[in-house]
Amino acid sequence: MTYPILAAYFFSMLTALTVLFQLALAAGAPWGEMAMGGKYPGRFPPSLRVAAVVQALLLLCLALIVLTRAGLMFPGFYAFSTVAIWFVVAFCALSAVLNSITPSKKERRLWAPVTIVLLLCAIAVAVN
Structure with a gap:
C-alpha cells in the first residue's frame, strides 16, 4: 500500500470519527465545551445542532475528495479532485489553526492534534 x-x-477514519462527534452534538450530546470554542457548554442550541449536521456533511465531502484523489473512489471525478484537494488542504490548515487557538482547553486538547493529522494526510494525498 502506498x-x-x-x-x-x-484521513477518512479520522473524518468518520469527527462526523460521528458532530452528529452526536446534533442529537443533543452534552459535549458543547469541546466544540465551537466551548461557547455553549452542555447541549448545543437548535441552531448549532443544525450547524453540526452541516459540518458533518462538509466533512464527508472532504473525505470523498481525498479518497477520489488517492484513486480509491469515483474515477470519473479524478480531474476535479486534483483541484479540489487543495480546498481540502486549505480547510484542514484553517481548522488546525483555529483548533490550536480556541479558548476551550478541552477542544484544543482533543481537536488540535486531530486537525493537524488531517492536514498532514491531506497534504500527503495532494502532493502525490
Whole structure:
C-alpha cells in the first residue's frame, strides 16, 4: 500500500470519527465545551445542532475528495479532485489553526492534534 493511499484511509477514519462527534452534538450530546470554542457548554442550541449536521456533511465531502484523489473512489471525478484537494488542504490548515487557538482547553486538547493529522494526510494525498 502506498503512502498516499494509507494517508487517505487514515484521513477518512479520522473524518468518520469527527462526523460521528458532530452528529452526536446534533442529537443533543452534552459535549458543547469541546466544540465551537466551548461557547455553549452542555447541549448545543437548535441552531448549532443544525450547524453540526452541516459540518458533518462538509466533512464527508472532504473525505470523498481525498479518497477520489488517492484513486480509491469515483474515477470519473479524478480531474476535479486534483483541484479540489487543495480546498481540502486549505480547510484542514484553517481548522488546525483555529483548533490550536480556541479558548476551550478541552477542544484544543482533543481537536488540535486531530486537525493537524488531517492536514498532514491531506497534504500527503495532494502532493502525490
